[in-house]
Amino acid sequence: MSEIVDPQRRGFLTRFSKPVSAIRQAPEVTPREQPRPPCAVDEALFTRLCDGCGLCQSACPNGVIEIQDGLAKINLDYNECSLCKQCVVACNADALHDSINIAIDLQPTFSQACNNYLQIECNQCQQLCPQAAILVEEDELPSLDKAKCTGCGQCCSHCYIGVITMQFVP
Template sequence: MPDKDERYYKAYMEHNTISRRGLFRALSGGTKRSTSQSSRAIRSSHHELDSPVVIRSVARPPGAVEEFLFQQICNECGDCAAKCPEQVIVMNSGLAELSLDYGYCAQCGACQQACPTGALHGQNNDIQLRPKFLSACQNALFGECTLCAEQCPSSSISIVPNTSPVVDEKSCDGCGRCKQACPFASIELNLNVELNGVY
């Protein structure tokens, strides 16, 4: 993972006021505790300053920073898309986004290592996509299909015969393997806005 450069800190400072101690802590790498405090400070600064809130509307590669920051520090280089072994990262309007229509995210970290700006800094690998099971789900219709659950690397899908599968929202990372495993096209992936927080 590359070091955070000047563009990262400039974009960060435009949206958040921090103390001198906080600045030095950020420059020296900080701690996990200070990272979570920074996230809370960013969210609270949106409310206090009445600054515009940017809600993520598309899936970003794993490790993407908050949306308002991502849009400013992604330099549109496309290195993440070029390094993705699954070829599921596309550049749309110059910004990286995931397209899991014909593949899944292996969470391999290649995109994060390739990113020169820190837009994919690796703090949270949850893609924020969640499966929605459609009416053609074979398990709901006939009670005999477990393909989606078998392919889930985090065991987030529970199967009960003759009902739609149930997803554990907390352990699901949105990789899309379940969708690719379903030969009946009865799974769609939706961005979970509630997981976005205030970005």
């Protein structure tokens, strides 16, 4: 006995299978709750893997990793991250993994008290940015190329008048 296939039914099923397969292909990304050290895995996985042991904190030569609420967090208030990956090497829990993008979820913002904006020549942040992510034009606030910025904080720690702050961008 041969079975008759209804072409309209086949089209109906195909129409609904395409969005489902697209969802399967797009990785789900959980927004960060805190700025994490370089090479941190997705936030949902990070909060499960990081056991707050402090090995990354001890390995950090710049002292910018702290343990808060049992999880590693990066704090660039007093120093910059050199992106040396010593924290990644020290992490036994695989919450920091070398295959993950090194960028930190922080970006500099520039106050209107910037010397260059006040017509006092200064381009210290531009010169010291290892990624060439900052552009300083005469008498203007510095501009940031967000695609190049790794969030390391070198611009902030070298601004001698303290007009650069690092903002968390989840």
